[in-house]
Amino acid sequence: DAGITQSPRHKVTETGTPVTLRCHQTENHRYMYWYRQDPGHGLRLIHYSYGVKDTDKGEVSDGYSVSRSKTEDFLLTLESATSSQTSVYFCAISSGGAWTEAFFGQGTRLTVV
């Protein structure tokens, strides 16, 4: 299995509080992704990174920010959590190339109450 770990695995937080999710990899892959998964929507890309300090927005980036200060860590921050951000969040890594495999973490279930 690819070395990719998400933390925490579960979190309940209150509306308006900041939340940070962590993705850690031991594969030294260049590309890292954050997705959210909701019923009927598959996986929607939030942000992605193509190198240290190099990030770009995905389809649903509003209300989210990311940082990548080291190759192995990609942080997703909800600046002020809202109930619409209740979801399962997946991190993925890839070594690069249009047909290379993306490896996924096991997901973080976030509930905003």
Add this chain to the structure above:
Amino acid sequence: TQLLEQSPQFLSIQEGENLTVYCNSSSVFSSLQWYRQEPGEGPVLLVTVVTGGEVKKLKRLTFQFGDARKDSSLHITAAQPGDTGLYLCAGHPPGQGAQKLVFGQGTRLTINP
């Protein structure tokens, strides 16, 4: 509107039947991937198709990439309960950054014994 549209979104059939699920786009993709996701887990890559008209077989699963590289299909022969899961197609959108990886909304497949 998602760049990759999958159909059907839900499919429930009996063991032993055949089925086909589809992934369509109005854009040309250099390649498309199919992933399978089981409950509580992240998606896992099944196949990548890279050439228009390409057909790949993985045991009872047959994947096809359309000649125009705008669509793909997954055909399962003699479905088994172990095939139950969420099937997702994915690709790198043309002209939006080589490593931006987007997914369709998925087909949730249930095979009944």
